Amino acid sequence: MSWSINTACKTLSTRGIPVAAFLCSAMLGIAQDAPLRLPSHAFAGQPVSIATSGSGSATFYLSGPSSSMKRDIQLGQNIDITAKDVQSAGRYVAIICSGECSSAGFFVAPAEPASLAFLVHPSRAPVGLNDVISGVAFPFDQFHNLVLTPTMIQFQLAAKGTTPNSRAVETHSGVAWFRTNSGKSAGPLQITVSLSDVNARRVVQQVASDPCNLRIKGQRTVKGIQVETEPVRDCSGNPVPDGTIVTFTAKNGDDVSFVDAPVKQDVARATLLAKGAVVVSAASGVATGNELRIGGKE
């Protein structure tokens, strides 16, 4: 369990603890095997007791990933380190100096998972696409240490009108992830990640894909040619979101008229001022619709 003070010094230096690093370096030449008995298992947020041997007074130093401390101790007695002093998981170095210095290192493991950081991408996904939704979960203990121990995490995907789909994924190096297809129906997809009694929830909006089978109808009125689409849907039958632009085009020889009209309640409407006999067509995104011939006399 003892640890080279050389390594300890390097660790302290790289972790930006200059005072401890200085002390460590100063003692480098006099370090010996520590008269310390360290716990075999230590967990973040749990008190640690370090047994010492020998007699007389000494100075105890403890340097960890996010803290360092100094205390006067009596050799031969246990050194009690409070839970607060070992909240950060990682490698700690204990040093005792009494004339000469001894050191030993120990590892504090993360505590039990207490929260899950859960990221899902994208926030909107068109329906019917493969591997378009991905999620990644990171378990953390109550002190925000990433739990590195392999742990089974449950991902549950539930969309309205479908049976929830569940899968268990084991974390590797503190990370568990999944990738999945979007469904056929537009609407919210609720994704829940759980680990024992800890869970987190995200929602991905499954949205309609590109319009499909665009069909229009129209008639000449006093104000011009009134055209409108039939309800605009994607190839899975989902209505496209309101605001989707449908471009109506009326051609009469070289004369061309356009209107970019937004879909409202599934239908896009526009008025075209074209004169004479015209051919009206519509397009939205990559989809084109039928052509409509409207005579000039109507």
Next chain:
Amino acid sequence: MKRALPIVIVILAVTVVLIFLGLSTGRSAGTVGVAAGTALPGFSTNASTPEQAANNFLLDVQRRNWDRAFSNVERTSDSLNEETFIQEWVGSNGGLRSFSSLERFETRPLHATDSEAQMRVRLHWSTPVGPVEDVRDFRLAHRGDAWKIIWDDAPKPNVPAQIVPVNYLRWDLVTGTAGEEWGSHNVDAPNVRIVSMNAVDSAEGAVVMGEVVNEDTIPAFVNVNATLVNGSGSTIDDESSFDKILHVLLPKQVTPYRIDFPQVSLSKVKNVRMDVKATLVPASSDPVIGVMNQKLDKDAQGHSVLHGELLNESGQTVNIPHVIASFYDNNGKVVWVADGYVEHALLPQATESFAVEIPQSLAGKVQNFHVVVNQYSLQNS
């Protein structure tokens, strides 16, 4: 010192004489001050020629001397009064003309007889969106001992009082509160894509243009940047589409973009790096502006232009309409993107004509076109 004193006195005397001469000459030539009202450069009260009449008229317009300008026009209809005449020149309803001033003009006679003449006038306006050039043909008639400008513009039809139900969509953007769980309120940026890109050399330099589509289901604020890279991999220049793009794109909407690189030749360019940036913005689908009766044609000067009419299908005044047109060849490739600001405001349910020019060298290639309309409304800004 004794020698220098007479020289200084002589220099002072000569200076005083020159100043006096200068002032006297100035007054007689009418180039100093405007108090007399007749001493304007280029202005003559007796418009004995059509050129002089047109010049006098435009000088009055330039100086906003409306009474005198109006007295020099001959109306063809009683409905054309001084108020509508002034509105024609100074604009109204917050249109671009309202923020413009006539910087200079050039007149050129087209034909003239003893009784009538036609003048072509090139008007150079300075506007908030840059210089705007307007070409108009004036008809003049000899009346008594003076030439009068014939004003036969049809007055714009008044927009009747009406109620236009507005039920278009609006998207608001809600920012999550800071206290929420990390990663719980990430809303992705809209998904937009450059669907075409073409780079050409023009008289002013290199031009990169094409089209962008919003493939998402939410509105996007879009900007396109291009970087020109030379053979050694170093950057020649980078520019953005600035105002030559429809920035707010509704779902599935397509906009042309054009990026100008003045004084850069494509022969030096090895590579063009394109970058489209899209951000989530609050947006409205109102107003809907139709682009009607578009036709490729030649204007009076023989230039190829696409002209048509904008129809405001909503109940909101569009103060400054901005037309952006993409032109395609027979393969559907974008060969040119042109834009133009419409000088008059587009009133609700009313139309306003527009025209954008196509370079002569490309006019023969153009087989198709698509026009989008950017709109600036004072009540939204």
